[in-house]
Amino acid sequence: AQRVTQPEKLLSVFKGAPVELKCNYSYSGSPELFWYVQYSRQRLQLLLRHISRESIKGFTADLNKGETSFHLKKPFAQEEDSAMYYCALNNQGGKLIFGQGTELSVKP
Amino acid sequence: EPEVTQTPSHQVTQMGQEVILRCVPISNHLYFYWYRQILGQKVEFLVSFYNNEISEKSEIFDDQFSVERPDGSNFTLKIRSTKLEDSAMYFCASSESPGREREAFFGQGTRLTVV
Numbered sequence: 001a002q003r004v005t006q007p008e009k010l011l012s013v014f015k016g017a018p019v020e021l022k023c024n025y026s027y028s029g030s031p032e033l034f035w036y037v038q039y040s041r042q043r044l045q046l047l048l049r050h051i052s053r054e055s056i057k058g059f060t061a062d063l064n065k066g067e068t069s070f071h072l073k074k075p076f077a078q079e080e081d082s083a084m085y086y087c088a089l090n091n092q093g094g095k096l097i098f099g100q101g102t103e104l105s106v107k108p
Numbered sequence: 109e110p111e112v113t114q115t116p117s118h119q120v121t122q123m124g125q126e127v128i129l130r131c132v133p134i135s136n137h138l139y140f141y142w143y144r145q146i147l148g149q150k151v152e153f154l155v156s157f158y159n160n161e162i163s164e165k166s167e168i169f170d171d172q173f174s175v176e177r178p179d180g181s182n183f184t185l186k187i188r189s190t191k192l193e194d195s196a197m198y199f200c201a202s203s204e205s206p207g208r209e210r211e212a213f214f215g216q217g218t219r220l221t222v223v
Contacts, residue, residue: 036214043111044199044214045214093156094139094141094156094164094203095141095156095164096141096151097153098143098152101150
């Protein structure tokens, strides 16, 4: 079964603290994984994808096939990082399978 | 920057009524999608659409749902006889292709409330 799990509904950290948003997946093929972000009252937007191996707004995510994980990390959280974060898997046909989402709250 | 546009932003309808949710995808995109998010739950795939036909649909997308691209720019989701449980945020998305490195761009969503 294709599934994405984000175990934390809410993650609250102080500004400057490291952040790790967890994502685990279940997929029989070669996964294509993404992190989407939704800032307050805005649309879902792509944050990063595992293929590009890029760092966006200081966030990185590494695909670990052995642990079937794609955790999102940032060494020093900023208040403007507060948002809903969704891990998603593309089933190659374009369909995105989303996790439940994690609300990140960065306190001053 | 081009955006996916959805109208209306909020729709209230009576149970049993038909609703049409509208989307204008990004103009050079070829693949279109509808997702929904019931309050407090995850974003769920409903249907994908390419070359004027459905390419994939979920078990949620039953006979009460239909999609069409009536005029080459709009992409609509019709719910024939709404139920209370259809109340959700509905997101439209489009992409150049479904393949690798093709980002799906999302609209701002339509909140559907069935009373």
